[in-house]
Amino acid sequence: MKELENTKIQQGKENMLNQGFDIVFQDVNFSYNHNESVLNGVSFVAKQGEVTALVGPSGGGKSTALKVAARFGDIDSGKITIGGEDISKIDPETLLKEVSIVFQDVTLFNNTVLENIRIGKKDATDEEVFFAAKAAKCHDFIMEMSNGYNTLIGENGSYLSGGERQRLSIVRALLKNAPIVLLDEATSSLDIQNETVVQQAISRLTKNKTVIVVAHRMRTIANADKIVLLKEGKVHQIGTHKELISHPGEYANMITLQSQSANWKLS
Numbered sequence: 001m002k003e004l005e006n007t008k009i010q011q012g013k014e015n016m017l018n019q020g021f022d023i024v025f026q027d028v029n030f031s032y033n034h035n036e037s038v039l040n041g042v043s044f045v046a047k048q049g050e051v052t053a054l055v056g057p058s059g060g061g062k063s064t065a066l067k068v069a070a071r072f073g074d075i076d077s078g079k080i081t082i083g084g085e086d087i088s089k090i091d092p093e094t095l096l097k098e099v100s101i102v103f104q105d106v107t108l109f110n111n112t113v114l115e116n117i118r119i120g121k122k123d124a125t126d127e128e129v130f131f132a133a134k135a136a137k138c139h140d141f142i143m144e145m146s147n148g149y150n151t152l153i154g155e156n157g158s159y160l161s162g163g164e165r166q167r168l169s170i171v172r173a174l175l176k177n178a179p180i181v182l183l184d185e186a187t188s189s190l191d192i193q194n195e196t197v198v199q200q201a202i203s204r205l206t207k208n209k210t211v212i213v214v215a216h217r218m219r220t221i222a223n224a225d226k227i228v229l230l231k232e233g234k235v236h237q238i239g240t241h242k243e244l245i246s247h248p249g250e251y252a253n254m255i256t257l258q259s260q261s262a263n264w265k266l267s
């Protein structure tokens, strides 16, 4: 029985590899604890090698869509496939091996910086960790900590700022080098200097991957290969920035409104 299970998991993985890593949402419905529907018939394709940006008003279901793609919650109906394989049939551990997750509420452990990064690849050598940190332009700021890579970061990284926590999670994801990147673009906790560095690290992390990003920054949205506008749990518009901006609608309204807001990040 166990053998059969293992074979199925193995086959699942092979299918994922054979058919690439496109992520397809097909008529997905999801509710937290079977309360009100948060995703309502959501369908879109996030292609391998492309950045798909989820945008829309607060509470529209963007973060939830990201979470169900990593199977943090099981959907009520519809289907999500990766490489043609229904994710509900893929062993969660197998699935998570293929996915790098950079969420706002990153999970860090009361351990050293080094070990927190190494979670991305358990058998990574110290040199590999340093290489990833350098690639994410984080090596210098880590070296400035009291004990460098051996600095303890406190319960859930409480000795670090929000921006520093986010940067460590990017290094961890770079080290993991998974073909799928799910990214919740936090901007609030970063100063301008940090933001630029984080953007560079993110570009490196997402190169040639299947990327779904909950996007808040104008540059991320405008550069995305595809934009999916989610509002009240429904897909309202899909297209490139160029396509959507040239049509009257939710997206054009959102961009106009946002560009008038002082908080809008144009960088």
Ligand SMILES: Nc1ncnc2c1ncn2[C@@H]1O[C@H](COP(=O)(O)OP(=O)(O)OP(=O)(O)O)[C@@H](O)[C@H]1O
Pocket (backbone or CB within 6 Å): 032, 038, 056, 057, 058, 059, 060, 061, 062, 063, 064, 065, 214
């Ligand atoms: N863990 C949870 N339990 C119950 N309801 C939740 C939970 N997380 C989110 N929700 C609800 O689901 C809806 C969609 O939330 P979600 O965070 O996915 O939206 P969002 O578009 O990402 O919003 P924002 O831009 O503010 O982050 C909201 O009404 C929210 O209150």
